Amino acid sequence: MPTLDATDRAILRALQKNAKESYSMIARTLEVSEGTIRTRVRKMLDTGVFDFIVHTDPKKIGLDVQAIIGINTRLGQQQHVALQLQTFEAVRFVGAFSGNHDLMIQAYFSTNDDLVSFINADLAALEGILDVDVNVELKQYKDSFSY
Structure with a gap:
């Protein structure tokens, strides 16, 4: 570093x-x-200290539903599930965490129906997921990439 x-x-x-x-x-x-x-x-x-990115406002491009989803995986399946989650266009962030969930993801959807379909079709089809805890953002107070 x-x-x-x-x-x-x-x-x-x-x-x-x-x-x-x-x-x-x-x-x-x-x-x-x-x-x-x-x-x-x-x-x-x-050296990868930073990168220039375009930060869009999801709501202004039609992504009105943001979900933070906690995922519990079968023992030994965390990395396998995380790698599969990365392939979904709706998923913006995938991370392994300590606490109540093995993985946390942030995903954006146009509608609640799209979110429901993602959970019941896409996530349900992934091998290694035990259960999910879906949290839908009601109001955003801060979204920053500054440290």
Whole structure:
């Protein structure tokens, strides 16, 4: 893992605030050269510290139903199930957790019927799932990729 210094962290903060900010503007703000910004950004991209992504608002593209689904798997089947879950277009996030569920997923759907179909057809067909706990988002207060 690369070690980040104060300048690297300041660059990350600037890009998180406005990813479209020019390198020259960031350089002026941080009182370093544009070349320094360009070099450090490239190094952080190359080492996987961050990546540029397009973050869409699911509701604005017709995905009105967000579900967080806890999944319990058969012993020894967690990774097998997780790999299968990654293939579904509706699934945005898959993670293994301690606690009440072996896996947690975040998925988006156009309608409640699409969610029900995903649970009763897609998840039901996956080998290794014991049970699921479906939680539908009622209201979102924060959605951020900044740390």
